[in-house]
Each structure stands twice: as C-alpha cells, then as structure tokens.
Amino acid sequence: MPLLVMKFGGTSVANLDRIRRAAKRVGVEVAKGYDVIVIVSAMSGKTNELVGWVGETSPLYDAREYDAVVSSGENVTAGLMALTLQEMDIPARSWQGWQVPLKTDSAHSQARIEEIGTERINTKFAEGMKVAVVAGFQGISPEGRITTLGRGGSDTTAVAFAAAFEAERCDIYTDVDGVYTTDPRICDKARKLDKISFEEMLELASLGAKVLQTRSVELAMRYKVKLRVLSSFEEQSDEAGTLVCDEEDIMESKVVAGVAYSRDEAKMTLVTIADRPGIASAIFGTLADAGVNVDMIVQNVSELNYKGHEGGVTDMTFSCPVDQVKRAEKALQDAQAAGKLDFDKLESETNVAKVSVVGIGMRSAAGVAAKMFKILSDENINIQVITTSEIKISVLIERKYMELAVQALHDAFELDKAE
Template identity: 80%
Template sequence: MPLLVMKFGGTSVADLDRIGNAAAKVGREVERGYDVIVIVSAMSGKTNELVGWVEGTSPLYDAREYDAVVASGENVTAGLMALRLQEIGIPARSWQGWQVPINTTSAHGAARFVSIPRENIDRKFAEGMKVAVVAGFQGLSHEGRITTLGRGGSDTTAVAFAAAFGAERCDIYTDVDGVYTTDPRICDRARKLHRIAFEEMLELASLGAKVLQTRSVELAMRYNVRLRVLSSFEDTDENSGTLVCGEEEIMESKVVSGVAYSRDEAKITLFTIED
C-alpha cells in the first residue's frame, strides 16, 4: 500500500475535539488507500507545564529524568489519537519511541537520530493495522534511556519516518494554511506560496520563520522528502497548503520567495567616533 506520514502539532491536538478533527483527516487518507504513520506532538501547553514541574522539583535536574518526564506529553496524545481512530472504525495502534524503536544519540534534550528500523511497524501493517500513531519528539539511546530531540522535534520525527519508510509525502498539519511570503499577521500583502524549494525554506526557517523547524527542513532536503504544510482547521485537498520540494519541481523560481524577520535584534549607531 502507498504510505503517507501525517504530523499534527500541539495546537492541532490541543483538546479532545481537535484530536477528533485530526483523526477524521487521517481517516480520509485511509479511505483513499493509504497506510498512514501519524506523528503527534504533546497537547498545546503541556510540554511547558511538564518542564515547569521538572524545574520546580529540581533546579539542577538530571537530564535523563528531564527527558523521561517531558516525553510523556506526546505519549498521552498518541494513545488518545489511537483510541479516537479505533472509535471511527480504523485499526490503529500507538507507538512510543522505545517501541519502534527510534534509535538516537545520548545527548539528552538535544538527541539526534541514528536509525529507525522498519520491522516492527511493517509487521503490524502486514497484520492489518492501517494507522501507526507515533509519539514525536522522543527516542531511545543505546543505554536504553528515553531521549528527547529538542523543541520542534516532532517535525523532525515526521520527516525522519518519511525518509525511513519511503513515504509518498510528509504532511505537516499546523495552525496556518501554508508558507507565506512573510508573516500575514504583520503584512496584509503577504501571499501564500503554492511551492517553495528546500533551500529557500531552509533560509526562511533559519532566519526566523517558525512554520517549520530548521532540522526538519535540513533532513527533508538531504533525503528528498516532499513536505506539505497544511492547516488542521480547514478542509484540504491535493492543491491545499504549500509544497516544500526540490527545485526541479518548480517551473519558474522567483528571485525572492519570502521575507523573514526577527523581533530580537537592536541596532546601535555610534557618532563622532574616528575610524
């Protein structure tokens, strides 16, 4: 069966109603004939809450225990998403990082992928599972400890799974309906881009555009994973959102694709100073 990876961010799974909405989108892809790997973030605000609990308990915390606590947010979402999919008649199972397993380095709080073996999930697909709901943002070190990938790690998890499983596409569902030429909340002339090249998206992400995490774009470019940015809150079709792809898929590229900005910089000019 063709395979699709779908990732839902924290705002897309912020409560049970939104988890139900996301599950309905997954169900439509299953009806189209796809096996689906769903990557989920923690429910909106939960990761900050968990971090606060750790820091409130132990200001000089053990990074290994920090990861064990903070990774639990994604585990809750994965279980709830799998339950919701089962309720609408879709065979689904939740997967934590150690169950796949998602093998990573031992850099707690900033781990990087080593490998994602396919055998366990492929076997369940062969047995009739249609959707694997994987907790994003987490993995397993070679010492057998839970690790986390750093903020935005669920985007990177989704791209890594798309690369490892040879997915047709990786759809990133978020609270915006695509990549814009600049922030539409600041500039009312901002336009949504239908397609953008990996290199251009990487530049925008590294310079402040928050629609995609920088590491996820780097990984997508390395393994040529086609990304699509979509809104969780709108009906979508094959023409929705923004496709992030190789330059060869873009007929005519623009000199300037977009403008990123930063609110965290100041300019100081010194006068009457000799060269």
C-alpha cells in the same frame, strides 16, 4: 500499500474535539488506500507545563529525568489518537519512540536521530494495522534511556519516518494553512506560496520563520522527502497548503521568495583586540564552548587605526540571540581574566532585529542587495551589519524599524503578486 506520514502539532491536538477532527483527516487518507504513520505532538501548552514542573522540582535537573518527564505529553496524545481511530473502526496502534525503535545519540533534550527501525511497524501493517500513531519528539539512547529531540522535534520525527519508510509524502498539519511570503500578522499583503524549494524553506526557517523546524527541512532536503504544510482547521483539497520540494519541481521562481525576521537578536562588539592569526578562533571557540549561537560576524578596522596609532588591532562584531547575551558576556570576560583574550571593552546592544530576503532566483539576478539597501535607505532605516549567502541577504537594524522594513521590502519586491 502506499504510505503517507501525517504530523499533527500541538494546536491540532489541543483537546479531544481537535483530536477527533485530526482523526477524521487520517480516516480520509486511509479510505484512499494509504497506510498511515501519524506523528503527534503533545497537546498545546502541555510541554511548557511539564518543563515548568521539572524546573520547579529541580532547578539543576538531571537531563535524563527531564526527558522522561517532558516526553510524556506525546505519549498521552498518541494513545488518545489511537483510541479515537479505533472508535472509527480504523485499526490503529500507538507507538512510543523506544517501541519503534527510534534510536538517537545520548544528547538528552537535544538528541539527534541515528536510526529508525522499520521492521516492527511494517510487520503490523502486513497484519492489517492501517495507522501507526507514533509519539513525536522522542527516542531512545544507546544506554536505553528516553531522549527528546528539542523544541519542534516532532517535525523532525515526521520527516525522518517519511525517509525511513519511503513515504509518498509527509504532511505537516499546523495552525497555519501554508508557508507565506512573510508573517501575515505583520504584513496583510502576505501571500501563501503554492510551492517553495527546500533551500528557500531552510533559509527562512533558520532566519526566524516559525512554520517548520530547521532540522526537519535539512532532513527533507537530504532525503528528498516531499513536505506539505497544511492547516488542520480548514477544508482540504489535493492542492491545499504549501509543497516544500526540489528546486527542479518549481517551474518559475521569483527572485525573492520571502521576507523573514528575527526580533530577539543582540549585537555585541569586542573593541580593540589584537589583529593576529588565531584571534577569531579564540573568540568564537570561547563562545561555542559556552553554548552561544553566533550568527552574523563582521571584523572592523579599530578606531585606534583611524586615529593614527600603531596598527595591529581590530574590532569584532557579531550577533546572537538576545537571551544568550549574559552568557556571552561572562564567557568573554572570563577568557580575558584568564589571559586568553585581550580587549578594551565589550559593547552589547539588545534593541536590534534581523531582517532577511530569501530566494533561489537571487543566484541569477543582479542588483538584489542594491535594491534592498535603497529600500531601507528610503525609509531612513540604518543598516548596522550585513551578511549574505547565495540565496539570502540579512541585515541587522534597530528593532523599532523591524515591521516597517518587512512591509517595505515585501511591497518593493512585489511579493503579494503571483509569478
């Protein structure tokens, strides 16, 4: 039988009525002749509640017990979904990660999938089961302990199952009806895309778009899993939602496909450090060891050189999530105290935001950067840091101008108009 993977996020299974609505969607696909693997998240808000309980019980908690507690939300949803389907006379069974088994490494709370066993579920399909309801977000470590995959891990679970079982498609049901050219809450001209390439979606996800988890898009791109993002609250058709697919499956692409933003950014600058081989390694190795996620990096000519002092010094600027600033400051100051780094001062700015334009069409189009910078200049928005790749341009600006920048770029690149 053809196989379909359907993933329902927390808002789609937030209560029993929504679980019944989701089960009806599964029933439609079963009636079409599909065997279905349903991946479910915990009910909306439940994971946060469980995380809060863990922190209240043990501030310095054992990560293995954290996973045991936090993974339980998905177990509840999986069981309720299976029961609901059974009430609809659809043969269904719930599966926890260890029962599949979904094997991961031992990195509790941030585990990575290593292998998914297909034999047990395929055997049950052969025996007449029509739907396997799998608890997302969880697996089992080599030591036999429950692991979790990190926030958004149910998306990754769904794509991994689609790859392992060679599913025809992986449908991700959420509270939005597809992928938009930008956030509709910021720009009322935002347009839903019918199709978007894996590479564009990966960039948008990593740059702040919250529709899909980055790791799930990476997996889909690697294993060529067709993804469809749909709303669980609207009537569906075969053309509903947004298809995330290979670039070759898209006839024509706009130069820019979308505008992404990240509000919670910070800019940090190490002033007057030695300009010598190995200094970048020392700085960013220190930050990596402290678990700081560095993004944009710019090396500047130090003020000392401008003023005619002897050379050999530079400034280093980088961006990171605003909630990691304190961790970064401590790591760099400790490294200085230990004699591993030498700098005059460390400056931190937490009132910045990152705005990016993304599009595979940028590979063959000149002048995108110039146009973007002119648009921001016309709005009197100062650019603090710039980074580029083959299909994206990102800038760091003052946070108060973020929404204005998103709207101006969306209008200037005419993203409200279909190709």
